[in-house]
Amino acid sequence: MVYCTTCGTQIKAGSFCANCGTAAAPAPSSAPAFQQAAPTNTLAIVALVTSLVGIHLAGIICGHIALNQIKSSGESGRGMALAGLIIGYVGVGAVILFCVFWVAAIASISGGIASA
Numbered sequence: 001m002v003y004c005t006t007c008g009t010q011i012k013a014g015s016f017c018a019n020c021g022t023a024a025a026p027a028p029s030s031a032p033a034f035q036q037a038a039p040t041n042t043l044a045i046v047a048l049v050t051s052l053v054g055i056h057l058a059g060i061i062c063g064h065i066a067l068n069q070i071k072s073s074g075e076s077g078r079g080m081a082l083a084g085l086i087i088g089y090v091g092v093g094a095v096i097l098f099c100v101f102w103v104a105a106i107a108s109i110s111g112g113i114a115s116a
């Protein structure tokens, strides 16, 4: 229960004063709950989505920026930023391995032609 800021009548938190109609202030006990419901960092979502759709470099960059922002702002979304980073790094690693494989394959083929 909280008290009406206008007339002092005891009213239910989140409702309106029955006496004068003033909106009740949020209950003081809801402060820790508000911290739990911190907004999710936008760049963390961007990092995860870009990594998932295959834009891995953008995911890695956004993930790093998001982690820094979350560290200083206390926003939620750290897990999403980390997931975006990890998926991004795995994706980039896979692309590099793929390129190395093909360069090696092409080199061995051209080497075979040259020696033939």
Ligand SMILES: [Zn+2]
Pocket: 004, 005, 006, 007, 008, 009, 017, 018, 019, 020, 021, 022
């Ligand atoms: Zn009132």
